[in-house]
Amino acid sequence: MADGWCAMSPAGTGAAATVSESLAETWSGRVGGYLKLRRSLGFDLAWHEHLLRQFTTDLTASGIAVLTVADAVAWAGALPAGQTHRPVTRATVRLTAIRGFATYLHSLDPVHEVPPRDVFGWRKTRPAPYIYTSEEIDALLAACTGLIRYDRRNLYPVLFGLIAATGLRLGEALGLGRDEVDLTDGILTITRGKSRDPRLVPLHPTATDALRDYADRIAPTRLNGQVSQTGGGGARFFTLPGGAPLPPCNVHHAFRQVTTSAGLRTEQVRPRIHDLRHTFAVNTLLGWYRDGLDVAARMPVLSTYLGHTHPANTYWYLTATPELMAHAAGRLATSQGGDLEGVSAS
Structure with missing residues (x-):
């Protein structure tokens, strides 16, 4: 599939017309579940939804049921029609949208792969936190x-x-x-x-x-x-x-x-002082989830404690680790009577 992104037919024509309806529903449910979760945390994601619908339509057209790094990178880096040079920003934005979705899917089922950040030579300004044990x-x-x-x-x-x-x-x-x-x-x-x-x-x-x-x-x-x-x-x-x-x-x-x-710093891993702050926030949230507390009701308390001006900065921690993402997804599914598309509350 990785070699065929540029030649794909538009959604609804060609190969897409032969795709099983169940696979299309599966991908639609997964995207719906992811968006519902993130929007419950205060994110808009209008453009991300547009990109993810395109991406999963193309996955469906190719009969693909599992998200892989190769497919994500190939789709994100596909050349726009009529161009011979890949716009780095465009490719990065597309891959960023997929990364969030892939992280969510991986937290539910490790068979789905999460693409790396810097494939197209652009580093996100907010580095992934190092969570200390x-x-x-x-x-x-x-x-x-x-x-x-x-x-x-x-x-x-x-x-x-x-x-x-x-x-x-x-x-x-x-x-x-x-x-x-x-x-x-x-x-x-x-x-x-x-x-x-x-x-x-x-x-x-x-x-x-x-x-x-x-x-x-x-x-x-x-x-x-x-x-x-x-x-x-x-x-x-x-x-x-x-x-x-x-x-x-x-x-x-x-x-x-x-x-x-202490053996924590290597050429590949460089923990920062600020990651101690990230670890505190993540462990606080994990503790609340494990104790069965109402995390949403306590988020303003954590936001105030950390000195966040905007609550979205605190909600970001819910997506910082796969375990937190899984807890958030499970809690949201439970609160909605288990009707969160593409999410298991287990």
Whole structure:
């Protein structure tokens, strides 16, 4: 089939007229189920629907029941009529639409393949998140003890652990003022987030204990349970030994060291600090699904906690891993009485 995309007849003529009605209904149901799921999460996908209907009509015309990488890439990269040069943007947009659909199908049945991102030489601006296991996070924090300087061995396990436990952005963690870390009630006040509005982030008791231990070693005075520094109301919580703000470049350098030491970083896999935030969000959602909670009702809470201005940024996490996609699909099918086309609630 991969060699025949450009020569395919329009839908409804030629080969398409001989395709079994059941196969056409199967593909239509799969596309319908995918679109219903994504739209329930706040996405529009009007153009994606147009592309997917074209793609699956052509699959049907060729008698193909399973989505493969070869077929997806061949269809996305097919030359427009009358052209001899493939427009990279056009091919990438087409493949992006298929990738979302393929990820959905793969979560329901692994026989369907998911095409890679960069086939046509264009990288999506939002990279796929690296989701850490709990063992990998433990290994990452343990590797911090191998840092040469004593102050780094004490600083970075706390900083990286805080981000993993709260989902803070690196800039938010580094921007914390000492008077914004309430160690009595276990609450952070985030004033340097993307949103102009400050937000409160409650801490797990173990995170509060880790911050308190760190504060006892770096802060000479304390006021009302809040870390402070005499004459330094604007002092940061995480600093260099002399008290200056900790530069992000220092943090990224240390993170590369510890992820390499922990065996997480290779030529092919390069986990980022920001992936700790992604992992927090994904694990929170997975926990809600596994506990049988109403995830849709709790999404605004997670959105506020993470400091997202637009809820769609939080809903994106539902498509970040195949397991979450499967949970979301199953829950949506159940909520609609099992009538979600192309989706099994099992």
